[in-house]
Amino acid sequence: MSAQLEIEPEIKRAAAAPANVIVLDTKVPDTIIWPVAGGKGGTGKSTLTANLGVGLSLLGYKVIIVDGDLGGADLHLFFDQVSPPRSLSTFLTREVGTLQDVLLPTPNENLRLICGGSELVGMANLSHAAKTKLIRHIQSLDADFVLVDLGAGSAYNTLDIFALSNEGIIVTTPEPQARVDAYGFLKNTVYRKLKRLFGRNEPIADLIALFAREAGRKSGRMEDLLERLSAVDPLAGQEARAMLAAYRPKLILNRVRSKRHIDEVHRFVQLVRQYLSTEVEYVGYVRNDDKILDACERRRPVVLNAPKSAAAIDLYSVLMNGLGVSDRLHRFDARHCRKLAQVAKAEAKFW
Ligand SMILES: Nc1ncnc2c1ncn2[C@@H]1O[C@H](COP(=O)(O)OP(=O)(O)OP(=O)(O)O)[C@@H](O)[C@H]1O
Numbered sequence: 001m002s003a004q005l006e007i008e009p010e011i012k013r014a015a016a017a018p019a020n021v022i023v024l025d026t027k028v029p030d031t032i033i034w035p036v037a038g039g040k041g042g043t044g045k046s047t048l049t050a051n052l053g054v055g056l057s058l059l060g061y062k063v064i065i066v067d068g069d070l071g072g073a074d075l076h077l078f079f080d081q082v083s084p085p086r087s088l089s090t091f092l093t094r095e096v097g098t099l100q101d102v103l104l105p106t107p108n109e110n111l112r113l114i115c116g117g118s119e120l121v122g123m124a125n126l127s128h129a130a131k132t133k134l135i136r137h138i139q140s141l142d143a144d145f146v147l148v149d150l151g152a153g154s155a156y157n158t159l160d161i162f163a164l165s166n167e168g169i170i171v172t173t174p175e176p177q178a179r180v181d182a183y184g185f186l187k188n189t190v191y192r193k194l195k196r197l198f199g200r201n202e203p204i205a206d207l208i209a210l211f212a213r214e215a216g217r218k219s220g221r222m223e224d225l226l227e228r229l230s231a232v233d234p235l236a237g238q239e240a241r242a243m244l245a246a247y248r249p250k251l252i253l254n255r256v257r258s259k260r261h262i263d264e265v266h267r268f269v270q271l272v273r274q275y276l277s278t279e280v281e282y283v284g285y286v287r288n289d290d291k292i293l294d295a296c297e298r299r300r301p302v303v304l305n306a307p308k309s310a311a312a313i314d315l316y317s318v319l320m321n322g323l324g325v326s327d328r329l330h331r332f333d334a335r336h337c338r339k340l341a342q343v344a345k346a347e348a349k350f351w
């Protein structure tokens with residue numbers, strides 16, 4: 001495929017860029033939580049969550065992947081679990097006391113799963129209490145990294161689980177429809193965060209709700225809202241700005257077929273900065289690759305099923321260059337992220 005050659009310089013640029021490396025030696029101070037969402041359905045959220053989770057475990061980290069797609073759980077199928085014995089529904093129906101109790105092992109002791117529970121009627125519409133409990137338990141999971149695969153759309157449950165972390169991952173494909181939905185999802189997260197920040201401050205909450213309604217009709221800029229807030233209540237303005245400054249969602253472009261797609265994603269990042277006053281961090285792309293579909297059919301993540309495929313190599317680069325995760329075992333650095341293929345190949349024998 002010519003796209004592979006065409007976008008190769010991007011890989012080199014990424015490798016040459018000063019890596020924002022997270023150096024974690026023997027002990028990780030805090031668990032890093034990466035919820036994965038995207039707005040549009042089918043952009044590759046579950047595929048990327050499963051593969052990034054496996055990649056992190058191969059780099060030596062303790063990882064838990066949670067299937068948080070409350071309406072359409074299917075993450076277990078990447079791990080050859082057709083009918084998981086325990087899942088989120090086991091936890092939500094109080095058959096067990098903690099989320100830790102529904103962890104399922106994988107052939108790699110670093111990697112464990114919490115499967116979704118879509119067999120439970122009403123799962124997609126969790127009550128406020130159930131959602132709060134679920135979020136609290138996700139936050140107390142014991143691992144270096146917790147990845148939470150979320151469903152499509154901007155349901156409050158999805159937005160609130162995404163807001164667990166200030167650095168959740170958005171997955172989009174190059175199609176305008178997917179970018180529009182990713183933008184809409186980000187916009188919804190910003191309003192949701194503002195609503196939670198000022199929920200008890202009625203005049204400010206009303207002002208935000210009014211602005212959101214107006215912005216629904218024309219393209220209101222978040223900066224205009226911030227100025228209005230500051231004019232009415234300078235402290236609220238400052239708090240809103242601080243909240244937005246701390247919000248650093250990450251963006252992965254999936255199913256890339258040409259270099260043009262990568263140029264467009266940079267414009268998307270600018271647009272979000274301009275209209276939502278939010279700094280999205282583009283962390284890399286994954287090429288469109290049939291090896292992903294082959295891996296799906298074999299119910300395995302592509303990084304194990306085809307460790308040297310274009311998609312697997314891109315995933316290593318996203319992990320080590322874009323997301324800045326270093327090899328905990330010091331076998332290779334981010335510039336040589338392709339060496340992860342050898343580790344994956346050896347690991348695949350156990351799966
Ligand atoms: N880089 C890629 N190259 C080729 N196919 C891909 C790629 N990424 C994902 N796919 C395919 O796209 C389809 C949708 O992927 P996936 O189920 O991961 O998306 P999703 O965003 O989780 O969907 P949903 O919104 O339904 O949860 C799958 O068939 C998957 O194999």
Ligand SMILES: [Mg+2]
Pocket residue numbers: 045046047069074149150151
């Ligand atoms: Mg999915």
